[in-house]
Amino acid sequence: MIDVKCRLNGKEHTLRGHSMARLLDVIREEAKLTGTKEGCGEGECGACSVLIDGVLVDSCLVPLAQVQGAEITTIEGVAHSKHQKLQQAFIEHGGAQCGICTPGMIIASAALIDRCQGRVPNTAEVREALAGNLCRCTGYMKIIDAVQAAAKP
Amino acid sequence: MIVGTKIPRKEGLQKVTGAARYVDDIVFPDMLHGVTVRSTAPRGKIKAIHFAPSIRWNEFTVITAKDIPGKNYVALITYDQPFLADTVINHPEEPVVLLAHHDKHVLEEARRAVTIEVEALPPVLTIEESLAKTQIVWGQDNSPHENIFKEYTVVKGDVAAAFARQDVSLFEAEYATGAQEQLYIENNGMIATYSAQDGVTVWGSMQCPYYVHKGLLPLFALGDDKVRVIQTETGGGFGGKEEYPTLLAGHAALLAMKAGKPVKMIYDRQEDMAATTKRHPSKTRVKSAVTKDGDLVGLDIDFVIDGGAYNTLSPVVLSRGTIHSAGPYHTPNVRVHSRAVATNSPPHGAFRGFGAPQSIFALERHLDEVARKMALDPVALRKRNFIRQGETTATSQTIREPVDLAAVLDKALAAADYDAKKKRFLAMNPSSVVKRGIGFATFMHGAGFTGSGEKTLASVVGVEALANGHVRVLAASTEIGQGTNTVFAQIVSDTLALPYDMIDVAQPDTRDVPNSGPTVASRTCMVVGKLVQSAAIGLEQTLVNAGDYKHGAGADAFAAACAKYIAKHGSLKCYSQYQQPANVEWDDKKYQGDAYATYAWAAYVAEVSVDMATYEIRCDDFVAAQEIGRVVHPVLAEGQIEGGVAQGIGYAIYEKVVWKEGRMANGQMTNYIMPTSADAPPIRVLFDEQPSPHGPFGAKGIGELPMDGPAPAILNAIAMALDVSPRAIPFLPEDLMALVKK
Numbered sequence: 001m002i003d004v005k006c007r008l009n010g011k012e013h014t015l016r017g018h019s020m021a022r023l024l025d026v027i028r029e030e031a032k033l034t035g036t037k038e039g040c041g042e043g044e045c046g047a048c049s050v051l052i053d054g055v056l057v058d059s060c061l062v063p064l065a066q067v068q069g070a071e072i073t074t075i076e077g078v079a080h081s082k083h084q085k086l087q088q089a090f091i092e093h094g095g096a097q098c099g100i101c102t103p104g105m106i107i108a109s110a111a112l113i114d115r116c117q118g119r120v121p122n123t124a125e126v127r128e129a130l131a132g133n134l135c136r137c138t139g140y141m142k143i144i145d146a147v148q149a150a151a152k153p
Numbered sequence: 154m155i156v157g158t159k160i161p162r163k164e165g166l167q168k169v170t171g172a173a174r175y176v177d178d179i180v181f182p183d184m185l186h187g188v189t190v191r192s193t194a195p196r197g198k199i200k201a202i203h204f205a206p207s208i209r210w211n212e213f214t215v216i217t218a219k220d221i222p223g224k225n226y227v228a229l230i231t232y233d234q235p236f237l238a239d240t241v242i243n244h245p246e247e248p249v250v251l252l253a254h255h256d257k258h259v260l261e262e263a264r265r266a267v268t269i270e271v272e273a274l275p276p277v278l279t280i281e282e283s284l285a286k287t288q289i290v291w292g293q294d295n296s297p298h299e300n301i302f303k304e305y306t307v308v309k310g311d312v313a314a315a316f317a318r319q320d321v322s323l324f325e326a327e328y329a330t331g332a333q334e335q336l337y338i339e340n341n342g343m344i345a346t347y348s349a350q351d352g353v354t355v356w357g358s359m360q361c362p363y364y365v366h367k368g369l370l371p372l373f374a375l376g377d378d379k380v381r382v383i384q385t386e387t388g389g390g391f392g393g394k395e396e397y398p399t400l401l402a403g404h405a406a407l408l409a410m411k412a413g414k415p416v417k418m419i420y421d422r423q424e425d426m427a428a429t430t431k432r433h434p435s436k437t438r439v440k441s442a443v444t445k446d447g448d449l450v451g452l453d454i455d456f457v458i459d460g461g462a463y464n465t466l467s468p469v470v471l472s473r474g475t476i477h478s479a480g481p482y483h484t485p486n487v488r489v490h491s492r493a494v495a496t497n498s499p500p501h502g503a504f505r506g507f508g509a510p511q512s513i514f515a516l517e518r519h520l521d522e523v524a525r526k527m528a529l530d531p532v533a534l535r536k537r538n539f540i541r542q543g544e545t546t547a548t549s550q551t552i553r554e555p556v557d558l559a560a561v562l563d564k565a566l567a568a569a570d571y572d573a574k575k576k577r578f579l580a581m582n583p584s585s586v587v588k589r590g591i592g593f594a595t596f597m598h599g600a601g602f603t604g605s606g607e608k609t610l611a612s613v614v615g616v617e618a619l620a621n622g623h624v625r626v627l628a629a630s631t632e633i634g635q636g637t638n639t640v641f642a643q644i645v646s647d648t649l650a651l652p653y654d655m656i657d658v659a660q661p662d663t664r665d666v667p668n669s670g671p672t673v674a675s676r677t678c679m680v681v682g683k684l685v686q687s688a689a690i691g692l693e694q695t696l697v698n699a700g701d702y703k704h705g706a707g708a709d710a711f712a713a714a715c716a717k718y719i720a721k722h723g724s725l726k727c728y729s730q731y732q733q734p735a736n737v738e739w740d741d742k743k744y745q746g747d748a749y750a751t752y753a754w755a756a757y758v759a760e761v762s763v764d765m766a767t768y769e770i771r772c773d774d775f776v777a778a779q780e781i782g783r784v785v786h787p788v789l790a791e792g793q794i795e796g797g798v799a800q801g802i803g804y805a806i807y808e809k810v811v812w813k814e815g816r817m818a819n820g821q822m823t824n825y826i827m828p829t830s831a832d833a834p835p836i837r838v839l840f841d842e843q844p845s846p847h848g849p850f851g852a853k854g855i856g857e858l859p860m861d862g863p864a865p866a867i868l869n870a871i872a873m874a875l876d877v878s879p880r881a882i883p884f885l886p887e888d889l890m891a892l893v894k895k
Contacts, residue, residue: 034178035171040422044318047338075171091165094788097796098634100339100388105493114639117568119431122833124288131831134822136336136389137634139795140830 004104006070008033009077018095024048026064035075035103039134048131049104049110050074058132073110075103084111086150095146097137108133109147119152155646155653156850159788159801161175163658164386171446175857176342176357176385181415184344185214185406188418190250190267191428192242194816195276195289195497199240200529202250205266210641214412216251221407223374225467227399228367233291233501236372236403241291242271243290246428246499246817248400253408253416255703276497277817280436281457283494287835290462301495302460303665305475307744309549315451321442324523328439328515332810333432333803334817334829335504341387341397341429342419344404352379353406359398360390361671362629366663368399369406384661390633392503392802395673396465397429426820430502431491431810433470437478437515442486443722447483447529449520449538452547456491456512461500467493470501472603476748477861479547480516481558482538482598487547498815503673505797506860509598510804514882517594517865524879531869532571535562535595548748553736555843556780562595562756564839565778569593569758569780575873581873582796584766589773591872599749600854600887601849603674604739605672607750610732613667614684616645616692617659618725622712624689626658627726628669630681635856636789641676642684643785644849648689654707667730677856678785679751679847686849688729695727732774736849750847753855755779755860757798760777760834761870765893768886772805772834772867780841782853790855791838797859798836803827805864809883 004015008031017026025048026031036059039047043058050059051073076085084117086106089095096102111123112129121129135143166172192199202217204210218225218239225239226232249269253261268824277283277300289299298304316323347605359365362382369380381419382402387394401418410415420428434460442451456478460467473566473724488713506849508653524531539558556837564573571591578589616628624645632638659666669681695718704712718725739746760774784790805825811818819825844851864882871879877892887891 027313028178028417032175033171037175037339038177039340040822042821042823045338079170086164087169090169091161094159094162094792095161096165096168097166097636097792098337098339098387098389099173100175100337102168102866103171106570125828131829134829135340135796135829136338136391136800136827137796139797139799139836140791141795141836142792144830 004064005136006049006067006072009074017064021064023062023067024059024061027059033074033076037100037103038122046108047101047104049107049133051107051111055109056078073116075106078106078110083113085121088111089146089150093146093149094137094142100134101135105130105133105135105143112147113151116151118153120148143145155643158400159786160639160653161890163333163642164632166386166399167706170306173386175388175690176344177419179344179385180498181344181355184415184417185253185255185412186260187253187405187537188260188264188536189404190264190269191246192238192245192247192249192269192271194242194271195245196274197242197270197271197273199242199249200272201237201270203268203270203384207820208263208266208721210226212254214253214408215751216250216407216411218413221372224371228371229396229465230335231470232466233847234465235617237400237402239481244499245814248404251404251408253412262779276815278496278812280434280494283496284398284457295862299858300495302495303471303472304462304492305546305744307475307487307547312451312486312488313451314485316442316453318442321444323440323442324520324526325440326519326880327870328437328518330435330436330511330514331883332501333504334390334394334426334810334825335501336618337389337391337393340420340422340425341394341401343398343402344417346403347406347410347533348629354381355406356385356447357398357402358384358387358394358395359384360633360673361633361779362661362663364396364671365399365402369403372403378547382663384631387633389632391505392507392673393430395671396504399503407812412768422822423820427817427827430500430840432504433460433501433508433511434468435511435682439515439519441519441523443523447534447537449482450484452479454489456489456572457498457674458493458511459501460493460506461496461498465500465502467501469603469870470503470508470569470736474893476599476603477509477518478512480513481540481595481754482584483540483672489547495669498812505800506857509857510860510864512863513596513861516705517596518868518880521592532566534563546748550747554751554845556754558595558754559754561754561778561841562778564755565593565758565776567758568634568778568837568839569774569776571758574760578874584777588763588765588874589761590870591758591760592866592869592873593756594862595756596861597752597754598675598858598861599752600682601750602674603748605741606733607680608733608765610670611727612670612681613730614669614681614686614688615690615726616685616713617730620694620716620719622708622715623655626683626685627666628681629661629663630676631661631672632670632678633672635787637677640682644682644685645689647850648686651692651708651711655708669834670710674828675858678852679854680851681847682845684729684731691727691729692725695725751845751853753779753781753853753858755858759863759870760867761874761891763871763889768889770871770884770889772806775834775836777859778839779819779858781855782848783785783842783846784840785850785852790840793855794838794859798863799828799833801860801863802833802867805867805882806884852874
């Protein structure tokens with residue numbers, strides 16, 4: 001067991017767990033933030049996406065020992081950030097159906113919008129940026145609409 | 154009017170903030186985790202179960218078939234599938250032992266320390282082996298029905314006479330479709346508790362709470378009120394959470410009963426892909442008789458699906474596939490013979506489209522091949538044979554509502570710029586390494602249960618008013634992403650002329666809601682929605698009769714009337730039960746009559762590019778045009794179509810289940826590929842609205858429709874691009890290479 005000090009959604013946290021515990025499990029079971037979902041457990045579906053120091057990662061592939069001193073953002077942190085607009089856009093444009101991929105999808109979209117620095121990404125860019133996040137409900141059209149709407153300054 | 158507008162989804166905020174609670178997000182105090190130990194051989198007899206001495210088994214709750222307090226079968230259409238295999242193994246994922254422990258990691262070690270010793274028997278692994286009866290693996294009774302779960306014959310007119318005509322050309326070919334995994338992003342999961350006082354309670358991801366309820370009663374030999382089933386937020390279903398959750402709920406509850414503690418069972422992706430149901434693989438032989446002008450005068454179709462090891466829902470899947478196999482054409486002479494056969498793979502089950510995508514693929518590919526061989530325009534061939542109002546389907550159902558599928562097709566072709574693109578691609582392809590094609594498919598999809606199904610279900614919906622004037626819909630129909638909560642609230646809001654925010658939908662819980670039937674068969678909006686509407690009308694009528702309210706008097710007046718009524722009578726609820734419309738008639742013996750109360754009609758156009766250097770196949774553009782009755786919610790409806798199209802594209806060119814000894818060999822998202830945002834094309838959705846009397850505000854069912862068209866449209870486009878005749882899906886680069894190198 002190790003103690004890892006990090007910032008989780010803007011607050012200082014000490015996360016306790018096995019050094020090789022999946023960050024996904026620690027977030028869900030220790031920090032009790034269940035918005036981050038498990039879809040495949042092997043880094044294919046992106047349902048467990050979080051930001052570590054602003055970089056999009058699959059939390060099922062990250063061992064706890066790796067986030068010492070890191071800044072972690074989960075879906076629960078988005079509501080209080082500038083990306084709250086994304087959440088509204090997903091509701092308005094029908095980007096969320098069953099909702100299970102939605103937290104990861106919004107995290108990945110937030111990373112894209114940050115990279116674009118105020119520019120609205122074109123459709124091809126959105127498709128590329130979200131290609132690591134699988135959605136079985138929407139066919140992606142409404143998700144792309146939502147991301148582009150939210151990216152408008 | 155709220156119907157027809159894009160009002161925000163009811164549970165949208167919870168979903169976008171991560172606050173929505175799925176089954177794996179729920180934790181009970183002192184809860185154990187449960188896992189399943191499965192057989193390894195596809196067929197055999199259990200000789201012994203070995204528990205390795207390295208594990209302290211007294212720390213575990215262990216369940217085998219011997220521990221089952223009631224009947225060891227999953228109550229569905231028949232009672233052939235056990236909850237736990239006792240002596241016989243019929244497929245390689247057969248559950249044999251259940252284990253529970255508080256520590257997931259220790260549990261995983263224990264799972265690996267159990268060995269099932271099986272005396273192997275030769276398995277039947279394909280449709281051909283099953284039909285050839287190389288081994289009898291189901292229904293051993295020396296009858297012609299051995300290995301056959303169900304068989305139908307549908308006859309209209311005189312097929313033999315049509316095929317004997319001098320003025321027709323005859324065509325014959327066989328088409329095949331593979332298994333497909335539903336691949337909802339939330340895996341199957343359940344939590345169960347047991348107490349002597351309350352009996353069994355389960356919470357979980359599911360489409361059909363009352364199927365689970367029905368299945369648990371005999372397993373535990375408990376009365377109706379001692380089994381309670383609660384649906385948690387469900388991360389997609391697509392049919393994959395129709396019948397399977399009963400099995401998993403039973404397993405969790407068996408462990409909970411023995412342990413005396415709550416037990417959570419959550420499948421990981423590999424177990425979910427390998428062990429749970431998939432779309433039935435199929436073989437379809439189509440023979441057609443066509444006049445030189447393109448009149449389709451005879452169709453003789455032999456349709457076979459692989460049901461896997463147990464009957465489950467195969468008879469019903471076969472039924473829908475059979476009825477849809479002759480397509481939206483008025484062919485005067487039709488014979489369809491169909492069978493669902495047994496093999497030693499895990500049971501195949503419900504998946505969006507439910508048999509129709511399989512048989513529609515065969516017919517729509519076949520018609521393009523007929524057009525090609527006869528040098529007819531595939532558009533003109535379809536238009537010449539489209540069914541029109543007053544004409545009959547294969548089951549001799551007269552189409553009473555107006556239908557203009559030619560107009561739907563024209564709309565789709567125009568939006569896709571079909572004529573110009575086809576001409577351009579044909580001109581450019583000979584000199585290009587990347588060949589481009591455009592193709593289409595036309596089809597219909599019946600809404601609601603087949604035949605007398607809705608009458609038998611006799612679904613019930615309730616509506617309850619609270620003292621503050623808020624109205625709650627009471628139904629077992631689940632929200633699985635498709636928009637049940639939103640659509641029901643829209644229907645009540647407009648029926649009662651109350652604000653959308655005053656309408657809620659109760660969480661499906663068998664203790665609190667009536668049985669509105671399963672959430673399947675494109676029936677929720679049309680069939681259940683109509684019951685929601687009539688229950689709402691009844692509720693309002695109660696207030697009107699009490700002399701306290703007038704329709705349209707407004708939210709305050711409604712709330713005041715509710716408060717007064719509830720103060721006097723205690724509560725205000727109204728229920729409505731399904732009644733078959735007088736003019737809907739179905740003969741289950743002859744398989745003739747009104748197979749569905751109404752149909753949605755569609756024409757889908759796909760554009761593809763095929764790189765002949767890499768054999769990569771891409772779908773570049775997609776147009777989906779359909780007549781679906783009144784569009785209740787344009788964003789949700791488009792979302793249904795777009796999602797279904799993407800799933801259909803996966804079915805056509807990406808998603809291949811690789812079988813090895815009856816087991817899925819590629820049960821991982823790494824090896825079983827569904828379309829990503831980078832693979833899926835732009836999808837343009839066009840609606841025609843011909844209001845139907847069978848649904849609320851004229852709505853029809855749409856959930857399954859978009860699964861039917863993409864595969865034939867895409868394969869027709871590939872056939873056009875390469876001048877080949879691909880007859881099987883999934884059609885992957887290696888399949889293309891094999892076809893062109895032949």
